[in-house]
Amino acid sequence: MPADLAPLNDPQPSSDQLRRLLEDWLGTKTAVLAGGPIPPQLDQIARPAAIDRLEQERRSDAANGQHQVLQVTIEDLSVAEQGPGRIAIHATLGYSDETLDGSGKVTHRTAPTQLRNAYIFGRDQGRWRLVASRSLR
Numbered sequence: 001m002p003a004d005l006a007p008l009n010d011p012q013p014s015s016d017q018l019r020r021l022l023e024d025w026l027g028t029k030t031a032v033l034a035g036g037p038i039p040p041q042l043d044q045i046a047r048p049a050a051i052d053r054l055e056q057e058r059r060s061d062a063a064n065g066q067h068q069v070l071q072v073t074i075e076d077l078s079v080a081e082q083g084p085g086r087i088a089i090h091a092t093l094g095y096s097d098e099t100l101d102g103s104g105k106v107t108h109r110t111a112p113t114q115l116r117n118a119y120i121f122g123r124d125q126g127r128w129r130l131v132a133s134r135s136l137r
Contacts, residue, residue: 005039005042005044006024007127009126011084012082015079018079019077021121021128022091024045025045025046025050026072026074029054038051038054044127047122050133066099069097069099071112072094073093074093075114076091076092080118084123085122085123086122086123087120087121087123088118089118090118093115093117094114095114115137117135118134118135120133
């Protein structure tokens with residue numbers, strides 16, 4: 001999990017700043033789905049609906065006695081839309097995952113693949129936060 005989930009306050013962030021924001025989200029998501037806690041400062045980089053979706057996925061895993069191990073890297077990122085209150089980025093991700101039961105046995109595996117996702121960030125209270133994501137395939 002990223003050590004510091006610092007908000008992105010720049011009204012016109014660069015691609016590098018947006019990459020850092022996405023890396024923070026993906027790193028936090030990876031840690032939470034592995035069984036870690038939701039960091040209290042997650043609201044600095046994600047809106048409540050995005051946090052709620054992550055919490056719901058983790059609760060579902062916990063109820064089934066399992067956790068996920070994700071491997072995610074950002075291979076490419078481009079800004080598809082940028083305005084004063086909304087930014088859409090398209091990211092190509094290297095991705096694989098494993099779902100493990102309580103004893104550590106792998107119950108599901110996604111082989112390494114590439115995903116192409118859109119991430120929407122909204123600006124409120126002077127900071128950019130994740131609003132939604134979706135597959136582009």
